[in-house]
Amino acid sequence: MRHSLTLTIGPARFRIGSAWKEPIARLRALYAAYPQEEGVADFTVRLEPAGVGRRWWRPSVRIAGDHMLPDALPMALRHGLLAAEMGMNLQMALGWRRHLLIHASSVEKDGRALVMTGESGSGKSTLAALLGERGWRFMGDEFALIDLADGKVHPFPRLVSLKNASVAAMRVEVVDGARFGPLMRGTPKGDIAHLVPPAAATARMGEAAAPALLLFPRYGFARDIRPVGQGEAFMRLTQASTNYVALGEAGFETLHRFVTGVPALAVDYESGEEALELIDALWADLS
Amino acid sequence: MSARTLMALLREPSGASGLGARAWNGVISAARAERLLGTLAVRLEGVEVPEGGRAVLVDALLDTEREARIALWEADRAARALAPLGLEPILLKGAAYAAAGLEAGRGRMIGDLDILVPRDRLDEAEAALLDAGWEWVKPDPYDDAYYRQWMHELPPLIHRERDRMIDVHHTILPLTARPKPDAAELVAESVGVGGGLRVLSPEDRVCHAVAHLFADGDLSGGLRNLWDVRCLLGEMGDEAALERRAARHGLGAHLARARRLADHVFGARGERLSLADRLFLCRLLARDGWGRDGAKLLGLAFYIRSHVLRMPPLMLARHLWTKWRKGHRPV
Numbered sequence: 024m025r026h027s028l029t030l031t032i033g034p035a036r037f038r039i040g041s042a043w044k045e046p047i048a049r050l051r052a053l054y055a056a057y058p059q060e061e062g063v064a065d066f067t068v069r070l071e072p073a074g075v076g077r078r079w080w081r082p083s084v085r086i087a088g089d090h091m092l093p094d095a096l097p098m099a100l101r102h103g104l105l106a107a108e109m110g111m112n113l114q115m116a117l118g119w120r121r122h123l124l125i126h127a128s129s130v131e132k133d134g135r136a137l138v139m140t141g142e143s144g145s146g147k148s149t150l151a152a153l154l155g156e157r158g159w160r161f162m163g164d165e166f167a168l169i170d171l172a173d174g175k176v177h178p179f180p181r182l183v184s185l186k187n188a189s190v191a192a193m194r195v196e197v198v199d200g201a202r203f204g205p206l207m208r209g210t211p212k213g214d215i216a217h218l219v220p221p222a223a224a225t226a227r228m229g230e231a232a233a234p235a236l237l238l239f240p241r242y243g244f245a246r247d248i249r250p251v252g253q254g255e256a257f258m259r260l261t262q263a264s265t266n267y268v269a270l271g272e273a274g275f276e277t278l279h280r281f282v283t284g285v286p287a288l289a290v291d292y293e294s295g296e297e298a299l300e301l302i303d304a305l306w307a308d309l310s
Numbered sequence: 311m312s313a314r315t316l317m318a319l320l321r322e323p324s325g326a327s328g329l330g331a332r333a334w335n336g337v338i339s340a341a342r343a344e345r346l347l348g349t350l351a352v353r354l355e356g357v358e359v360p361e362g363g364r365a366v367l368v369d370a371l372l373d374t375e376r377e378a379r380i381a382l383w384e385a386d387r388a389a390r391a392l393a394p395l396g397l398e399p400i401l402l403k404g405a406a407y408a409a410a411g412l413e414a415g416r417g418r419m420i421g422d423l424d425i426l427v428p429r430d431r432l433d434e435a436e437a438a439l440l441d442a443g444w445e446w447v448k449p450d451p452y453d454d455a456y457y458r459q460w461m462h463e464l465p466p467l468i469h470r471e472r473d474r475m476i477d478v479h480h481t482i483l484p485l486t487a488r489p490k491p492d493a494a495e496l497v498a499e500s501v502g503v504g505g506g507l508r509v510l511s512p513e514d515r516v517c518h519a520v521a522h523l524f525a526d527g528d529l530s531g532g533l534r535n536l537w538d539v540r541c542l543l544g545e546m547g548d549e550a551a552l553e554r555r556a557a558r559h560g561l562g563a564h565l566a567r568a569r570r571l572a573d574h575v576f577g578a579r580g581e582r583l584s585l586a587d588r589l590f591l592c593r594l595l596a597r598d599g600w601g602r603d604g605a606k607l608l609g610l611a612f613y614i615r616s617h618v619l620r621m622p623p624l625m626l627a628r629h630l631w632t633k634w635r636k637g638h639r640p641v
Contacts, residue, residue, distance in 0.1 A: 024600055036362065038335055040600050062331050063362035067339045069600055089342045089601065120369040271376055 024069060030111075031058040033168065033179040033228050034121065037111050038064035042071050042078050046103030053104075053182055053204050053217060056225040066090070066114035070106055073097035086110045090117035102210050104217065108184060115166055115179070116265040122168035122177055123270060123277040126263040129167040129176050130159040135235035136176040137306065138167050138285070140263045143212075146242035146298065149189040152218060153295055154302070156196050161224040162232070171273050174280045175231035180224040182217040190216045192295060235309055237287040240298065244291035248301065251287040312336035313533065313597035316346065320353055320537065321576050327358035334360045336599025343601035344533045348374035348417035374417050378408040381420040384474050385409060388425055389506035391442035395434050398508050399425040400500045402479060402518060406509040407538070414541035418534075422466070422475040426510075428497050429480035436464055436478065444469050444476060452632055460486050460621075482518045486621050489525055489560035491517065513555040516542045517565070520556070524564040524590075528609070528616040532594045533575075540572040 024040030026047040031037075032054075041047045051059070066089050073083040074097075082100035088110055098106045115124065127140035128151035137159075139147040148164040155161030162178035169176060182204065185193055190206065197203070197218065204217035239251060239259065251259075260278055261267050267274045288305065292298040315337050319325055329337070341347040351367035351374075359367065381404060388399050400406075402424035407415030427435045444467035448454050457465040463479040481493035496518075499511040510518060519542055523535040546552055556565040570581045571590060583591065593612055598604035617626055 063360050063366070064331075064335050064338075065362075065366060067335065067601060069602070071602075087602075089339060118369075120372055121365065269373070269376065 024071075029059055029061045029064060030054055031062075032111070032181050033163070033177060035066065035115060035119065035179070036062060036064045037066050037068055037114065039068045039107055039110070040070070041103070041107070043082065043084075043100060043103060045100070046070055046084075046107050049104045049204065050107055053219055056219070056222065057228075066111070066118060068107065068110035068114060070103060070110065086113065088114055090114050096211065098211070102207050104204060105184075105207055105210055105212075105215055108182065108217070111181065112165060119168075119266060120270065122170055123274055123281075124264060124266045125167045125169060125260055126165070126265065127167040128164040129162040129178070129234075130154045131162055131176075131178075131232040132159045132306070134232055135309075136162065136167075136232040137236050137238065137302070138176060138234055139238045139240050140167075140260065141239050141241060144242065145240050146189075146292075146295075147240055148183060149185065149192065149295065150240060150298055150302070152183045152185065152189075152193055152220075153196060153299060155183075155221050155224060157299065160227060161220045169234075169277050169281055170231060171270070171277050174234070174277065174284065176234050177231045178224070178228045180220045180228050183220060185216050185218055187213045190214065193218055234281065234285045236305065237281075237285045238302070238305075239287070239289040241289065241291045242298075243293065245293065246297060246301070247289075247291040248305075249289045251289050253282045253287075256282045256287040312340040312599040313344070313595040316340045316344070316350065316597075317533075317575050317595060319350060320346070323353045323357045326354055326360075326363075329360055331360055331362075332599075334363055338363075338366060339599060339601035340597040343597050345419045345531060346534050346537065348419060349534070349537060350417070352417035371417060374419055377420045378415065378418075380474070381405045381408055381423060384423045384469075384472070384476070385425075385507055386505060387442070387469075387472075388423060388439070388476060391438050391444075392427070392435055393506055395431065395438055397427055397431060397435060397438075398502065398506050399427060400497065400508040400510060401503075402426055402482075402510070403522070403538075406515065407541075409503050409505075409507055410509045412515075412541065413545060414538045418538075422477055424463075424477045424479060426479045426482070426493075426496065426500075429493060432464065432478070432480050436467075439467055439476065439478065443471055447475070450636070452636070456629070460484060482521050483525055484620050486625070487525055487619060489521065489564070491521065491559040491561070495558065511555075512542070512546055513548075513552045514559075516546060516552055516568075517556055517559050517561050520564045520568045521559070521561055524567060525561065525619060526616070528612040529590070529593050530609070532590075533597075536568070536572055536575060536594060539568045540576045543569070543572060 026044050027040040028047050029038050069087040070084050071087055072078040073085040077083045083097045084106045085097050086106050127138050128147040129136050129138045130151050141147050151164045163180050164183045166179045167176050168179055202219040206216045208214050341350045347370040351370045385405050401409050404418050404420035405423050447468045448465040454465050462481045462484050463477045466475050466477055468475050482491050496514050500508040502508050519538045556562045573581045593608050596603050596605035603609055
């Protein structure tokens with residue numbers, strides 16, 4: 024393809040090709056701290072014109088690649104960076120087999136990992152980003168990769184995808200404006216801006232950590248903490264995993280080890296500060 | 311032209327050790343798009359590959375092993391549903407290769423389950439499958455009627471709990487196609503593989519693969535089908551019997567073309583290709599290093615050809631008009 028980039032995030036290497044220059048230039052700049060040398064890629068992502076002439080006329084991006092969704096809607100070129108991110112996520116979700124992949128954010132402190140999972144809007148992404156600025160190591164806001172052999176959590180620290188109100192919230196937290204990507208308004212997921220993770224996240228993206236706590240956060244509800252039983256945690260994590268079925272017995276063994284070894288709590292909160300305070304207290308209780 | 315590099319590696323796996331990262335990435339994308347990555351992984355076992363390449367191949371092998379396991383389970387479920395009728399389903403394509411332990415099945419992606427039953431038992435078989443939890447997926451009455459009147463199979467059924475598709479065939483080509491395979495002979499010569507399952511005879515397996523490749527469809531995914539043909543021919547005992555069989559099914563010319571192309575793409579290249587063969591070759595090897603179809607116009611031509619093969623002109627016109635009114639547009 025006319026423009027391309029190789030990008031390594033955690034254990035996965037992507038080859039991203041594009042019919043247009045802008046999305047690749049944006050990726051290259053925002054992922055400047057990540058390895059970009061050419062090599063054997065695990066996945067290929069293509070950003071291609073969504074129809075004849077759509078390279079120039081009302082340019083429209085179809086997300087394609089090794090793994091594709093048959094009925095994915097094309098996106099406007101001004102949202103090209105988001106299209107690239109979605110393309111990479113899609114490859115991981117549909118194609119990754121080397122870990123149990125859970126739709127979750129994760130952060131690490133003192134060699135142990137906190138994993139947060141929940142529906143879109145639960146705040147798991149923003150909480151991980153906030154914790155990453157407050158003394159924790161940010162490991163990822165989208166996928167937690169659980170090792171099939173020893174159960175450790177491997178980082179997948181791609182750009183943080185901030186949506187709507189959390190963009191402003193993180194602008195207060197992160198002074199360095201260069202760490203933000205462009206604000207993309209009116210995307211299928213709302214207003215989105217990407218945030219470059221802290222330097223430690225990329226420098227240590229090969230370092231796994233044993234999981235110590237699993238949270239199911241829920242934003243916008245009065246403060247509450249409830250224990251989550253192992254059976255319920257198991258069921259909810261099978262739904263949050265994109266490759267649990269594909270991994271077969273290995274997926275079952277890994278998820279079983281995870282829920283029997285890691286305490287799980289559901290946490291409701293009304294503000295980021297409240298959540299951070301809760302998490303600090305829960306973390307202190309563990310040790 | 312990464313499909314050509316893929317072709318070279320399938321023919322001569324040792325070439326993999328000399329590939330750079332860029333060429334390798336092209337091969338992997340082309341192989342994924344052609345659903346041949348598992349096959350490539352089998353061929354490259356024990357061969358040195360570029361750093362980072364082995365993990366991709368191991369993943370692909372695991373995926374195809376799972377596919378085969380699921381396909382055989384689905385076959386078993388179908389056999390169980392049909393057993394009360396005294397019917398043993400004849401497995402076709404991928405599931406048959408897996409059940410019979412054929413080379414073509416190694417590393418192959420399988421997908422839907424295809425079975426063949428005698429045409430006069432089709433209604434019973436359909437009722438038994440519906441009873442056992444399969445459901446119709448084509449809600450459109452035109453499509454449903456079209457399948458029942460003109461196709462070689464029932465409208466696809468999907469299992470409501472396992473979400474897997476089954477295609478129930480009564481012959482191997484649409485009834486409107488020029489060649490008229492002898493379906494009764496296909497059934498009569500089929501062989502048992504245990505577990506209440508059957509597969510076509512070795513000769514008929516080749517005939518079916520050839521018919522599927524050249525007499526039906528637009529050759530998308532054709533490289534994988536040609537690989538099937540290459541493997542099936544390699545395991546053929548009696549060549550003369552195969553020729554007689556192909557002639558009987560009206561597939562003699564298609565078989566000859568399949569032999570020439572399989573020889574050219576995966577074999578010793580002893581045969582001369584005709585001009586038409588070369589068009590087929592371009593279509594089969596159109597995948598570029600990003601996994602895209604690099605010959606879209608040729609693809610469109612083959613798409614049109616697939617319709618011409620399937621229906622006489624007047625019927626085709628009526629069909630296209632109906633589909634157009636329903637909002638269908640060719641991709």
